[in-house]
Amino acid sequence: MRIRILSLTLAASAFVTLTTSAQTLLVEKRPVKTEESSEVESWTAKFDQDQSYCQDVYGDFIKELVKTKVEKRGKNVLVAVKTQFPELSSLRIDQRAIFTPESAGTSVSFTFSPGYDVHFTSETYKDEFAKAEAFVKNYVQYHYKKYYNTLITTLQGKMKGLQSDIESNGKKMDKNNKAITANIADGETEKTKTKNDKMNKENDQLAAETDTKRKELADIEDQLAKANDSLHKVLQFK
Structure with a gap:
């Protein structure tokens, strides 16, 4: 300062x-x-x-x-x-x-x-x-x-949404992985192999989406830290 x-x-x-x-x-x-x-x-x-x-x-x-x-x-x-x-x-x-x-x-x-x-x-x-x-x-x-209280609330809302999306993607990937493992354990057929390929592709898409959302989350966390720091300086202004 x-x-x-x-x-x-x-x-x-x-x-x-x-x-x-x-x-x-x-x-x-x-x-x-x-x-x-x-x-x-x-x-x-x-x-x-x-x-x-x-x-x-x-x-x-x-x-x-x-x-x-x-x-x-x-x-x-x-x-x-x-x-x-x-x-x-x-x-x-x-x-x-x-x-x-x-x-x-x-x-x-x-x-x-x-x-x-x-x-x-x-x-x-x-x-x-x-x-x-x-x-x-x-x-x-x-x-x-x-200004900053509104900004902080908005950023916290975005963080919550991203965290929810990441958690949801993780649950979908876990569900797919369990289904793939079960299909393999039961002995893959042409039908189950097609299903497994589809679920693996979906997992790749979910993993890429999650990676993007994690980067967005890190950026918002940085913005939130700066907003809180700015608000602290505002409160010190006399």
Whole structure:
């Protein structure tokens, strides 16, 4: 795990970043334009998933956190309108999430506005804006926990299916082998020899299929290990 902490101006963007082979955990200060083209200071997070997925997860996050349904404004802005977030302020605010497609993922910029054209920034409402960084980092954890828990469940389901197929193939091969052995013990006839040839061919097919499934299983086990490792790093992100 690699963590960098830089203290820079807004123009240069102060950020904390942690990178793994599976995801980038990133929260940075960044100017962003709202749906009204006003430039606002934001806390921005970078995700590896596409915009549609990120919007769905953000909506779930707000609904779970404050029992509020987000409002959509255009294609890339979702807003929790006039909502109180006690961990940030006693004021009711419009909390915007502005989604921007980027290479191999999506950036989500969070702004916090207690009034029209009034926003939490590093110059005004400084304490509230500072608290908002932790709010966004909590969201980053929520996003990736949801993503990896779903991925892990999916991979475990695939593993279970492959293991079941491998076990089933083994039982079929055992049954065929017993039948072949019995036919030979009873003295092969032309009829039983034909049956044995057919069962041997089936066993060859089952063995090849099992070998392929074992390779798939090994690959999924590797994916599962990486997903669990990524989830562990997500839980450590602060």
